[in-house]
Amino acid sequence: xxxxxxxxxxxxxxxxxxxxxxxRENIPIDYIVGTSAxxxxxxxxxxxxxxxxxxxxxxxxxxxxxxxxIAKSLEKTKKDSTVGPWIDRLTHFIKHQYMFARSLxxxxxxxxxxxxxxxxxLFDEQxxxxxxxxxxxxxxxxxxxxxxxxxxxxxxxxxFASAAIPGxxxxxxxxxxxxVDGCVLANLPIRQAYQLGADRVxxxxxxxxxxxxxxxxxxxxxLFRADEITxxxxxxxxxxxxSLVIRPEMGDAHWADFHHMDAFIRLGELxxxxxxxxxxxxxxxxxxxxxPFWNKKQWRKEFV
Numbered sequence: 001x002x003x004x005x006x007x008x009x010x011x012x013x014x015x016x017x018x019x020x021x022x023x024r025e026n027i028p029i030d031y032i033v034g035t036s037a038x039x040x041x042x043x044x045x046x047x048x049x050x051x052x053x054x055x056x057x058x059x060x061x062x063x064x065x066x067x068x069x070i071a072k073s074l075e076k077t078k079k080d081s082t083v084g085p086w087i088d089r090l091t092h093f094i095k096h097q098y099m100f101a102r103s104l105x106x107x108x109x110x111x112x113x114x115x116x117x118x119x120x121x122l123f124d125e126q127x128x129x130x131x132x133x134x135x136x137x138x139x140x141x142x143x144x145x146x147x148x149x150x151x152x153x154x155x156x157x158x159x160f161a162s163a164a165i166p167g168x169x170x171x172x173x174x175x176x177x178x179x180v181d182g183c184v185l186a187n188l189p190i191r192q193a194y195q196l197g198a199d200r201v202x203x204x205x206x207x208x209x210x211x212x213x214x215x216x217x218x219x220x221x222x223l224f225r226a227d228e229i230t231x232x233x234x235x236x237x238x239x240x241x242x243s244l245v246i247r248p249e250m251g252d253a254h255w256a257d258f259h260h261m262d263a264f265i266r267l268g269e270l271x272x273x274x275x276x277x278x279x280x281x282x283x284x285x286x287x288x289x290x291x292p293f294w295n296k297k298q299w300r301k302e303f304v
Contacts, residue, residue, distance in 0.1 A: 001282060002031040002198035004190050004242070005038030007183040008206035009165075009255025010264065012037025013058070014248040017268025018204050019051040025276060027283050029202075031134045033149075033193040035182035038204070039137040039162035040122065043155055046135035047126060055265070057122050062258055064121065070114055071258075115169045119156050128155050136196060137162040138182035138189040142171060147185045149192050185234075190241045200282050203242035204268075207235065208252060244278055246271050 003022070005015045015038060022029060034042030044054040061067055128135055129152050137150045139161035150158035161172045161179035172179040186192060193201050210232045216222050239245055248267040253260060272279070 001027075001029060001200045001202065002033060002193040002196070003029045003042070004188055004193050004201055004203040005032065005034040005042045006188040006203065006205055006207065007036030007038055007181065008187075008208075009037055010258040010260065011206040011208075011248075011250055011253055011255055012041055013258070013261050013264035014206050014250060014268030014271070015041040015204055016051060016055050016058070017248070017265040017270070018246055018272040019045055019054065020265070020269055021272035021276065022279070023051050025279065027279050029133060031136070031193065031196060031198060033136045033138065033189050033196065034162070035138045035187055035189055036163050036165070037206070039159055039182070043131075043135055043137060043159050044122060046131040046133040047123060047155065049132035059261065061118065061121050062261060066114075066117055066121065067258075070110060109168050112170050115160055115164065116156075119159050119163075123156050123159060126155050128152050128158060131155070134196075136189075136192065138186050138192060139164070139172075139179040140182055140184040140186075142178040142180055144177070145185075147182060147189070147192070148177060148179060149189070149196075151196070186238065187235055188238045188242070190238055194241070200243040200285075201241070202279070202282070203239065203245050205239065205245055205247045206250065208250075243282060244275060246275050 005012070019041070021027075032042040032046050034040070041054060041058075044057060045051060048054060048057075128137075128150060135151075135155075137155075137158040139148045139150070139158075140146070141148050148161070150161065157172070157174065161174065162182045164170065164172055164180045166180045166184065182189065187207065188203050188205060190201050190203055210228070216225065248264070248271040250264065250267055253264070257264075
């Protein structure tokens with residue numbers, strides 16, 4: 001049984017609450033596949049094997065001087081209406097002169113080293129193949145317009161690629177690819193989990209609700225609304241493939257609201273607790289059906 005953790009910035013902190021319930025209820029997780037924030041939380045859990053350690057590392061980082069230095073920049077990303085798996089991270093930038101001016105001279109709002117330092121703070125340097133739990137991180141290649149699934153190599157590099165929010169952090173150049181946040185194509189990489197051998201998939205969805213929009217101030221509003229609709233349709237199709245979807249009730253919480261960590265974790269716990277009976281039933285029925293690809297060389301041809 002695979003656990004798929006989606007992106008959503010600070011909303012992804014709810015993944016910690018879900019992991020707490022899974023750990024407490026002894027629900028076996030054979031594989032973790034994550035995108036963006038889901039890759040960070042899932043990768044930390046795969047590396048440490050303990051949700052308490054995941055929470056400790058995240059909390060320590062959010063209280064550290066390096067994070068406090070970028071918190072003000074993150075506040076610039078906040079906006080009030082746009083909804084979507086990843087496009088809401090970009091709308092505010094383009095609508096305001098600060099990001100427009102910076103975009104003329106730079107690929108991103110924040111420098112590469114900021115994300116690198118955060119990942120180095122959170123993760124021990126380790127190859128993905130040696131983690132406690134099999135793990136995959138999903139990124140998007142801007143050159144080919146395809147998702148890239150990391151199942152081997154440096155976990156730090158994989159996390160950087162998966163979490164490089166377009167416009168916020170610069171793309172990662174790697175092996176002839178130009179990689180950004182996996183949310184662009186696979187915010188919930190359910191299909192990828194099945195391709196990696198899963199028989200059942202538990203997907204944790206922390207995106208904002210898709211709401212009806214009734215007013216459009218200008219052409220940019222129309223442009224982004226059209227993109228939102230496309231992203232929402234793609235995301236809805238991805239959700240249909242999951243065996244179980246756990247969706248914390250997070251309302252309109254913004255992706256940069258990291259100061260709500262305790263509340264988000266609790267919301268993740270509550271959502272997982274509601275699905276407790278289903279989780280136990282899935283764990284029992286899936287025993288013996290997991291088909292890990294971990295040592296199958298043929299998969300190496302298709303995945304990183």
